[in-house]
Amino acid sequence: MYAIPLNKSKKTMTTLALSVTLLAASTTTFAEKYNWTFQSGAQAGDSFFAIQKEWADRVGVMSNGDIEISLVPVNAIVAYNETLDAVGAGIIQGHIADPSYFSGKDPAFAMLGNLVGAWSHPSQMIGFMEYGGGKEVYNKLVNPYGLQFIGAASTGVESFVSKKPIRNISDFKGIKMRAPEGMVQEIFAAVGASPVNLPGSEVYTALDKGVIDAADYSVFSTNQAQGLHKFAKYPLYPGFHSMPTLAVSMNKVQWDSLSPALKEILSISVRDFGYDMVQRLEMMDKDSVVMAKKDSSIEIINWSEEERTKFRSVAQQQWQKWGDRSPMASEVYTKVSAYLVSQGLLIE
Numbered sequence: 001m002y003a004i005p006l007n008k009s010k011k012t013m014t015t016l017a018l019s020v021t022l023l024a025a026s027t028t029t030f031a032e033k034y035n036w037t038f039q040s041g042a043q044a045g046d047s048f049f050a051i052q053k054e055w056a057d058r059v060g061v062m063s064n065g066d067i068e069i070s071l072v073p074v075n076a077i078v079a080y081n082e083t084l085d086a087v088g089a090g091i092i093q094g095h096i097a098d099p100s101y102f103s104g105k106d107p108a109f110a111m112l113g114n115l116v117g118a119w120s121h122p123s124q125m126i127g128f129m130e131y132g133g134g135k136e137v138y139n140k141l142v143n144p145y146g147l148q149f150i151g152a153a154s155t156g157v158e159s160f161v162s163k164k165p166i167r168n169i170s171d172f173k174g175i176k177m178r179a180p181e182g183m184v185q186e187i188f189a190a191v192g193a194s195p196v197n198l199p200g201s202e203v204y205t206a207l208d209k210g211v212i213d214a215a216d217y218s219v220f221s222t223n224q225a226q227g228l229h230k231f232a233k234y235p236l237y238p239g240f241h242s243m244p245t246l247a248v249s250m251n252k253v254q255w256d257s258l259s260p261a262l263k264e265i266l267s268i269s270v271r272d273f274g275y276d277m278v279q280r281l282e283m284m285d286k287d288s289v290v291m292a293k294k295d296s297s298i299e300i301i302n303w304s305e306e307e308r309t310k311f312r313s314v315a316q317q318q319w320q321k322w323g324d325r326s327p328m329a330s331e332v333y334t335k336v337s338a339y340l341v342s343q344g345l346l347i348e
Contacts, residue, residue: 034067034262036093036254039083041101041246044073048155051280052096055273062265069094087251088146094250096153099138103182108141108328112245115336116187117315119243120308122154122278124345129245130271132339138247141328148255151270153246153277156285157239161223161232162214163207167301169310178203178215183322184242187315188216207231216242219281221288233298237289240308248273312346 038056042049049071056069078086083095084102100113112134119125128134129152138149166172173192179185185195196212206212208231217223220237229235248270255263292298303311316337323333340346 033065034254034258035070036067036250037070037072037077038094038096038250039072039074039077039086039092040095041074041080041083041097047284048277048281049073051277052273055269055276058272059266059269062269063262066262067265071096084142084145084147087249090251090253093254094248096246096248098244099247100244105145106141106328107322107325108332110183111319111322111329111332111336112138112141112247114183114242114244115315115319116184116241117312118319118336118340118345119157120238120240120305120345122156122243122274124343125154125243125245126152126274126278127343128336128339132342133335134339137328137331137335140331142249143252146252147249148252149247149249150266151248151274153248153270153274154243155246156219156278156281157243158216158218158241159220159223159239159285160214160216160236160241161207161228162234162236163232164213165234165299165301166214166236168303168307169314176211176213178206178212178217180216183318184216186321187241187318190314190318191311204228204231219285220292221281221284224288224292229292229295229298234301235292235298236301236303237285238302240303240311246277309345309347312340316346 040049040052042052053071056071060068074080077092080097081101083092083097084105086092087095098113099109101109103110103113129138135149135151142149160166162175162177164171164175166175169191172188175193177188177193177195178198179188179193179195181197188195193214198206198212200217203212203215203217204226207215207228214232215228217228219239220235223229223232223235250266258266289300292300319333319336323330337346341348
């Protein structure tokens with residue numbers, strides 16, 4: 001048996017150790033870096049665009065620079081309703097978008113984007129997406145388009161502004177109100193209101209001139225900032241009807257190329273982003289509520305859980321009609337209804 005001299009053995013081990021160290025350093029040095037562009041549905045001056053940008057920057061820190069995301073505002077690269085196709089084609093690598101923009105492709109997008117009447121708080125929607133089957137059904141919907149859904153956030157449940165007190169579901173009868181086309185109008189018509197088509201830019205004037213009695217428009221802080229409570233002195237808050245979803249999705253080929261560690265970083269970062277967005281915008285609403293309460297002519301109406309459940313039950317009939325429009329919409333309807341029942345938010 002051939003014996004290696006002691007001094008030669010030490011030299012060999014030293015060389016081997018150095019080689020391993022250099023290999024490790026080489027692997028670290030040449031690890032793949034990702035530079036992506038995500039397009040937002042928000043304008044650059046919107047308060048929630050700044051929160052979205054903080055998320056993008058945070059991903060860079062959490063991944064130790066392996067993922068760098070450049071977030072651009074709405075329409076910066078493609079039109080707001082073209083980002084689904086753009087992400088799938090790799091023109092941009094991801095987007096933060098309201099799924100309702102793509103309802104022309106499948107009614108399921110409208111149901112996942114703003115299921116009117118379903119949510120009394122963003123945490124309920126995020127709970128459905130994270131733990132109630134929402135993430136799975138959304139990926140089933142978008143995977144064929146070449147996207148991977150990572151997680152959801154929201155700007156919050158919109159407040160309802162009204163010139164007449166609406167204390168329960170029956171008070172909607174005869175109310176002329178501004179409401180977007182589609183599911184929103186159908187649901188408010190079902191509770192007895194008379195929906196009117198108006199762009200958001202005309203809500204202030206229409207309330208002032210008496211063209212409408214009420215409006216489904218935006219969150220409380222926006223309504224207050226725009227002076228809507230000057231005419232509509234019976235706002236319903238917290239809201240119970242409209243709440244847009246913000247879906248964070250990316251190119252599926254890029255997603256599939258990531259290591260498990262980077263996938264987990266993205267997933268956790270989006271979950272934190274959802275919480276961050278909700279909490280910070282909710283604080284803005286609460287600040288505005290405190291200001292509004294200083295005006296004794298404004299009465300803020302908070303519906304009971306019983307009335308919210310009644311409204312949700314009426315809305316469910318419209319969800320079912322939308323669910324009949326495509327197989328994926330039917331699946332969304334089934335999963336959301338089961339989740340709401342399991343949480344005591346809907347009566348079977």
